[in-house]
Amino acid sequence: MTNIFGKYTQYNTIIHKCDPRIKILGLILIMVICFLPYGSNYMNQLAILAVLGVVIVSLMIIAKINFLDFFKSLKVMWFMVIFLLIINVFIPYGNNEHVMISFSNGYTLYWEGVLNTFMVVFRLILMIALTMILTSTTTPMDITYGFEWYLSPLKIFKFPTQVVAMTISLALRFIPTLLEQANRIMKAQKSRGVDYNRGFLSKKIKSITTLIVPLLVSCFSISDDLSLAMEARGYDPYGKRSRYRILKFSIYDLVSILFFIILLGAFIYLSVITNHYGVNIIETLFPLTEGVTF
Amino acid sequence: MQIEVNNVTYTYNKKRFDEFEALKGISLKIDKGEFVALVGKTGSGKSTLIQTFNGLILPTSGYVKVDDFIVTGDKKLKRQLLKKESKEVQILNKKKAYLLRKKVGMVFQFPEYQLFADTILKDVMFGPLNFKVEENLAKEKSINALKSVGIDESYFERNPFELSGGEKRRVAIAGILASEPDILILDEPTAGLDPNGKKEIMNLIKDIHKEGKTIILVTHDMDVVMDYVDKIFVLNDGKLLEETTPNILFNKENILDYSLEIPTFYKFKNLLKKYGFCKDLSKINEFNELIDIICEDKND
Incomplete structure (x- = not known):
């Protein structure tokens, strides 16, 4: 039984100690950040994704994730990568400038298609990394508690959140x-x-x-x-169940909430200025590189 | 030498945080036609060791040689060993490695979980067909195997999931026997069976042994070991502790150190000794002899 994707590994890092509810929230927020639009300039998009990549890789290092396991879990993606590549290359969209192949009937394939595929795949890889951070630093039990907590508003509509949580926790428990x-x-x-x-x-x-x-x-x-x-x-x-582990708010949680808020704010700002106002970040930050466009 | 285990080590999850060395250099030899048992407490590496015999697990270092087949995960060592062998053996090892699984039949713990087909006969035929036996011949072999485990002809077209636990187990064993292995390995064949079912299965195994097949048994049930087995390998913590016969092993003073369960017979003998039975019992190794000696004592 080797390399189960996202198997919980016991370490004592900051991320392990963090409240599962905050980890779930953070996971969703960073996923949103990954899929925000960052303008139409490819150089900008790549730069921003690279920054995100660095953030997530450092999170992985802090969480002591085995990179070998991570790469092994990426192996299953190749089919999807090929599928995305075909779709992206054969159905051109956006601004295409660099011609790859031009057919005699006027149908052209662009290099931008390949670049688009790369960026989508990169985003998916980041997503996998994020879920791996969550599942390998949080016990399945804690994840379920977290989900149950988020579902608790539904209790007003008599939605059986406890039953759902029990189902999820049993499902997770029986995977191994x-x-x-x-x-x-x-x-x-x-x-x-x-x-x-x-x-x-x-x-x-x-x-x-x-x-x-x-x-x-x-x-x-x-x-x-x-x-x-x-x-x-x-x-x-439907009975009321008490629980053994009570989730408490600690200083780590405050720090991580602040971290997520700052991260989200920064990337939403980037998204707005690039997407809405068309600001070229690289040119603004490094005026010397003026003229380098893709 | 039919099976030769040479300084085998095996590590689970190598180079990971949960690395675990299950075998720490085991060497042993098993002859053709022997009935041997591997005993030892849970986690001593018995199951890992038997899985190297048919190549389900490749040893991290060292090698296992089963007739002409060489099983090792150490590619360099394998190349070296193969160089010495004849051309036929080389081809056998490279292109027909799946035949090792035919030669070494493995019955896992709770084998009833391996049943999948819609009729019993089809399920038993599955093994031989995988080893490229012709359909007619496979059917014949399967019918023979089923009969030898005591499954009646009226059962052949029934669904295996309708059977009782003991019957399922016998069908599963027939599934292995149908491939006609030379060596039969059984992992806890008697686990979870009632005394009658246990006896049936063990007598079945004894009959198979009489046909000249090598039997390797992994078990915690020392009564079974005492009654059926010729030779015992005691494993502890991934190492071979001892190679003995049941009589020698169970007559030992320090038997409790091996953390093995003592067979009922020897328990009884110890009790007799404890409560002052005066005759010498050290050479008595069977119930009948013991009964005789007790009767004698009474008559005196």
Whole structure:
């Protein structure tokens, strides 16, 4: 069981100590920052994304995230990257200047398409990094408490937030169990000669069924046992539950809230001046580079 | 030598914060046709070790040799070892490595979880078909395997999920036997079975052994070890502690140090000794002999 994406790792960093509610809020805010529009000047956009990248990488370093794990979790993205590349290159939009291929019927492909793809992919990578920071510094339990807290206003409309939170926490709790189970079943099937890595698509689909069917069966038996065990210990979905861990506000939380507010403010400011007023940041900051445009 | 384990080490999650060295240099040899048991407390590396025998886990260093197959994660070592071998062995190791899984059949703990097909016969046929046996022959082999585990012909077209726990386990074992392995490895085959089911499974394994197959058993059940096994490897903390026979092991004074459960027979013997049974029991290793000696004592 190696390299589960976002597996909780126990360290004692500032980010680990931080309140899960604030981490969730921060995650959403920085994701918003990642996807804000930053004008039409590519050089500006790249510079701003680079700054964001540096911020997020330093957060990762503070949280002591294993970069090897991070790169391994990016491997699954390649299919999406190719898809985005095709869409972006073959459907030109925005201001295109640099011609890549020009067909005889007047249909042209631009280098800007590739650049757009790169930026979208970079943003997605940042997003993955952010979620990884959250999941590897916060126990699943804490994440659920955080979500439950954010859902609590819905209680006014009699929305069963506790039930939702319990469902989420159970789902999170059983991810490692199911992975372990899947691993075990895979080993058993490998001993019967299944090769999960080689073979054509049709063969692969066939070999995957040998994993999925037993996994589903054991999944149902686990959930059956679990529901009985919960009922035996007097679980009532609508009853009021006390909790073992009480979330408290600490100095770290204040610092991180301030950090997020400043970050959000700064990037919204950047977004407004570049997008709305068309200010070229690089030229404003470094007048010497005047004339360098892309 | 059918299986030769040479200074094998294995580390889980290498170079990560949760790195764990499960095997710390184990060397052992198992002959053809032996019935051996690997015992040791939880976390001693038994399960990891057996998984190296059919290449599910590749040793970090050292190698396992199963007949002509060489299993190691150390590529340099593998190249060196292969150089010495004949051309056929080289081809076998490079192109037909999947045949190792045919040679070494592995029955995992709770094997009933590996069932997936819609009929029992199809599920059992799955193994041989994967090893490129023709369909007719695979069917024949599967029927033989099912019969040998005591599954009746009327069951063949039934859904495996309708069976009881013990029956499921027998079908799963048949699924391995159908590939006709030379070596059968069983990880806790008796876990979670009632005494009758336990006896059935163990007698089945004994019959398979009689056909000349090598059996490797991983178990915590020392009664099973005492009744069926010829040779014991005691593992502790990723190292081989001892290679003995059941009689020698259980007669030891310091048996408690191994943190193994003592078989009922030896428990009884110890109790007799404790309450002052006067005859010498050190050479008695079977229930019948013990009963005889107790009867003698009474008559005296």
